[in-house]
Amino acid sequence: MKVLDVPFIANPDNRCVNATTGMILAYFMPEKKYTMDELDKLCGYVEGRGTWQAQSLLALHKLGFQVHQIEDFNHEAFADDPAKYLSSILDKEALDYQLKHTDLKLEATRIKEYIDLGLPLERRPATDDDIRHFIDDGWLVRLEVNDRPLAGLKGYNGHSILVVGYDDSEVIIHNPDGMNSNKANQKVSWELLNQAWEEFGGSFSLYAFKK
Secondary structure, X not given: OEEOOOXXXXXXXXXXXHHHHHHHHHHHOOOOOOXXXXXXXXXXXXXXXOOOOHHHHHHHHHOOOEEEEEEOOOHHXXXXXXXXXXXXXXXXXXXXXXXXXXXXXXXXXXXXXXXXXXXXXXXXXXXXXXXXXXHHOXXXXXXXXXXXXXXXXXXXXXXXXXXXXXXXXXXXXXXXXXXXXXXXXXXXXXXXXXXXXXXXOOOOOEEEEEO
């Protein structure tokens, strides 16, 4: 089994993007210690709103990281008219949630900046082979998932985890789940991972980082 020695940072509440970003920084830049307040600013966290991925990708790029994004999502269409694009892919309940809890104009600006910088962006569902490739090449991999299957629960809650290792039968994840117990080096089957991954809107979103 291949497992990277990544420090675990607990999520105190709903800061999973912030916590995984802190783990990435702690692994590649151990000389610098980031507080949760600093991670909040780095990731663009606003209480009561969902934390999208673009701001942390841009922030890590500016810190000298390589970043790579793969997901079945039309970033150009979102940047052009976020509400119109989301209305074409989400049901009414999910769309209403995003309209209420996301600054869509700000997120569109961030995604446009990512595109304009020419940073790696593949519009397709990511795969298990992508995870293996990045881990084997020394990258860390963040996935967007439904956290409930990973906690043995029913229902849905959007969540970010960090993949730190794998073998043929299992994946090792750092799971900063502030609602259902933070878990370092949690072992899950590939089947369970893919279930949780697919249930985050079917986009199979993957974000990879390397310094």
